[in-house]
Each structure stands twice: as structure tokens, then as C-alpha cells.
Amino acid sequence: MTTLPDDRRWRPAPLIKASALLHAGAVAATILRPEVWPWAAGAVVTDQAMLAIAGLWPRCSLLGPNWKRLPPEAAARGEVAITIDDGPEPKVTPTVLDLLDRHGVTATFFCIGERAMRHPELCREIVQRGHAVENHSLRHRHDFALLGLRGFVREIEAAQDTLAAITGMRPLFFRAPAGLRNPLLDPALCRLDLRLVSWTRRGFDTRDGNAEYVSARLLLGLNGGDILLLHDGNAARTTGGDAVILAVLPRLLDAIAAAKLCPVTLRSVIT
Incomplete structure (x- = not known):
């Protein structure tokens, strides 16, 4: 038997944390320097594409814990x-x-x-x-x-x-x-x-x-x-x-x- 932690509170995976930071940074950069909005928008679109690819990959663990093998x-x-x-x-x-x-x-x-x-x-x-x-x-x-x-x-x-x-x-x-x-x-x-x-x-x-x-x-x-x-x-x-x-x-x-x-x-x- 494998003992797993009882605490099941959600903790964002590293990719999700990075995505949130990127979005916040893109908004801040656009506010401070409006001329960079194409670069900020491009970064957000790229990030969304990465998240979509991760979701289309059934064995991926980038979006959160995912049992691909037994412990x-x-x-x-x-x-x-x-x-x-x-x-x-x-x-x-x-x-x-x-x-x-x-x-x-x-x-x-x-x-x-x-x-x-x-x-x-x-x-x-x-x-x-x-x-x-x-x-x-x-x-x-x-x-x-x-x-x-x-x-x-x-x-x-x-x-x-x-x-x-x-x-x-x-x-x-x-x-x-x-x-x-x-x-x-x-x-x-x-x-x-x-x-x-x-x-x-x-x-x-x-x-x-x-x-x-x-x-x-x-x-x-x-x-x-x-x-x-x-x-x-x-x-x-x-x-x-x-x-x-x-x-x-x-x-x-x-x-x-x-x-x-x-x-x-x-x-x-x-x-």
C-alpha cells in the first residue's frame, strides 16, 4: 500500500504559476509601455497554445498530477x-x-x-x-x-x-x-x-x-x-x-x- 498525503488542497502546477505570472507581466508591460502590446499579446497567445497542447497530451503532468504509472x-x-x-x-x-x-x-x-x-x-x-x-x-x-x-x-x-x-x-x-x-x-x-x-x-x-x-x-x-x-x-x-x-x-x-x-x-x- 502506498501512503499519500491527506491534504488535497489545490496547488497550481509550475506551468500554471508561470502562465499566471506571464499574463500579469503582459498586462503590466502594456500599461507601462503601450507600444509593446504586440509582443505582450504574442507572449500570451504562445502561452495559451502551450496550455492547449498540454491538455491534448493525455499523459502530460504539466497541468497537474497525473498517474501514468503505479507508485x-x-x-x-x-x-x-x-x-x-x-x-x-x-x-x-x-x-x-x-x-x-x-x-x-x-x-x-x-x-x-x-x-x-x-x-x-x-x-x-x-x-x-x-x-x-x-x-x-x-x-x-x-x-x-x-x-x-x-x-x-x-x-x-x-x-x-x-x-x-x-x-x-x-x-x-x-x-x-x-x-x-x-x-x-x-x-x-x-x-x-x-x-x-x-x-x-x-x-x-x-x-x-x-x-x-x-x-x-x-x-x-x-x-x-x-x-x-x-x-x-x-x-x-x-x-x-x-x-x-x-x-x-x-x-x-x-x-x-x-x-x-x-x-x-x-x-x-x-x-
């Missing part, structure tokens, strides 16, 4: 986290649960609140079978990264309340839809006592139905501390019409066992 203590124990997004999906999730049971391992399911409301019994089954349900937003909005602070809080808190009411366990982690965000997500997560998680490696299994290629991406450099991303919802289909995760998961679990690694839920690392 060092978990990595040293040979632990890995299998994370499964966009469910629950009645045509896929039950088979995923059976495969996990067959291998005797646990996983973390990042569930969408509205889908959980439609299939509450399936969400409860995930937890009853020893896995964890975490927050993947209420609606998985395509414009999620364009929300403001209030919009983030409303969307994420609604999913928190929904998932907690269904499963009896309040999520501890959040993954942004498609991993995209803006600088206001970090203070929203601090307000809701959630930790942002991205991934070490993903298989691009929402786009690629070739199980061999998806497996190869996930297994390249497999090591303790990895956070691996798959999808039970919105999964690409194999040539046989099945969700590709159903073909990939057995290969992944066999490789993890062969490497003597231990799959764990994210919350088990900190609780």
Missing part, C-alpha cells in the same frame, strides 16, 4: 493495473468479468455514469466480483476538455454520486474522456478528492480490431508499475464481429502471468 512501491512489488474504459457494456462486460475470474485477477473499470444508470446490476456485479469501479465522467462528452471549472465539477460530481449510489463505493480516481482536459480540471478534481489517471500504454482498441496489433502495443516493454488501457465500451470489432478486448485480454493475462507480475486495482494501491 514506485507498487512497481517494486511487480504490480500492474489493467484498466477498462467506457462501460458497462452488457454485450461485452460479462465476458470480460469471466475472463478475469478465470485468471484470478482484478481490474479497474472506469465507468460512464449514464451507462451505469442504464445497467446498474452490471456495475454492482463488477464490484461484487472483486474489481473496482472508478469515474469516467457522467456522459463522456466530446467537448469535455472545453468545460469550465463549474462544468467539470457538475459533470464529474454527478458521476461520483451515481456510481457511489449504485456500487456503494465512492470512486477515488478519474480518467478524462479520451484523456483530454484543460488547466481547470485539476482544481475540480481536488475539490472532489479525485486523482487523475492516464496510462502507461494503450492498445488503441477503440480503433483497431486486430487483436495481434492491439496486444503487441500493450505488451511492448511490459513491466511492474504499468497502467494498461483497454475498452469494454466503444470497442473495435474483430473480423468475427467480437469486441477486440475479448481476444486481447487472454493474451495479456497470460503474458502478465508469465512475467510473474500481479494485476491489482488502482484503489488497492492506496487503501
Whole structure:
């Protein structure tokens, strides 16, 4: 178990502090020397572009804390986290649960609140079978990264309340839809006592139905501390019409066992 500090007050990341100072400096320079306004405006535009690029990079930590790997203590124990997004999906999730049971391992399911409301019994089954349900937003909005602070809080808190009411366990982690965000997500997560998680490696299994290629991406450099991303919802289909995760998961679990690694839920690392 990793012990994390209890103080969850928001502290701006260095890039955010630098951005605020730059904006203040640009305003002051323009007031004191109006003729420099083109340079000041150019600096502000460049800064905004950098913040936008950081938000479009899911594994970036420049906007705030972001779990790309498990903590060092978990990595040293040979632990890995299998994370499964966009469910629950009645045509896929039950088979995923059976495969996990067959291998005797646990996983973390990042569930969408509205889908959980439609299939509450399936969400409860995930937890009853020893896995964890975490927050993947209420609606998985395509414009999620364009929300403001209030919009983030409303969307994420609604999913928190929904998932907690269904499963009896309040999520501890959040993954942004498609991993995209803006600088206001970090203070929203601090307000809701959630930790942002991205991934070490993903298989691009929402786009690629070739199980061999998806497996190869996930297994390249497999090591303790990895956070691996798959999808039970919105999964690409194999040539046989099945969700590709159903073909990939057995290969992944066999490789993890062969490497003597231990799959764990994210919350088990900190609780």
C-alpha cells in the first residue's frame, strides 16, 4: 500500500504559476509601455497554445498530477493495473468479468455514469466480483476538455454520486474522456478528492480490431508499475464481429502471468 498525503488542497502546477505570472507581466508591460502590446499579446497567445497542447497530451503532468504509472512501491512489488474504459457494456462486460475470474485477477473499470444508470446490476456485479469501479465522467462528452471549472465539477460530481449510489463505493480516481482536459480540471478534481489517471500504454482498441496489433502495443516493454488501457465500451470489432478486448485480454493475462507480475486495482494501491 502506498501512503499519500491527506491534504488535497489545490496547488497550481509550475506551468500554471508561470502562465499566471506571464499574463500579469503582459498586462503590466502594456500599461507601462503601450507600444509593446504586440509582443505582450504574442507572449500570451504562445502561452495559451502551450496550455492547449498540454491538455491534448493525455499523459502530460504539466497541468497537474497525473498517474501514468503505479507508485514506485507498487512497481517494486511487480504490480500492474489493467484498466477498462467506457462501460458497462452488457454485450461485452460479462465476458470480460469471466475472463478475469478465470485468471484470478482484478481490474479497474472506469465507468460512464449514464451507462451505469442504464445497467446498474452490471456495475454492482463488477464490484461484487472483486474489481473496482472508478469515474469516467457522467456522459463522456466530446467537448469535455472545453468545460469550465463549474462544468467539470457538475459533470464529474454527478458521476461520483451515481456510481457511489449504485456500487456503494465512492470512486477515488478519474480518467478524462479520451484523456483530454484543460488547466481547470485539476482544481475540480481536488475539490472532489479525485486523482487523475492516464496510462502507461494503450492498445488503441477503440480503433483497431486486430487483436495481434492491439496486444503487441500493450505488451511492448511490459513491466511492474504499468497502467494498461483497454475498452469494454466503444470497442473495435474483430473480423468475427467480437469486441477486440475479448481476444486481447487472454493474451495479456497470460503474458502478465508469465512475467510473474500481479494485476491489482488502482484503489488497492492506496487503501
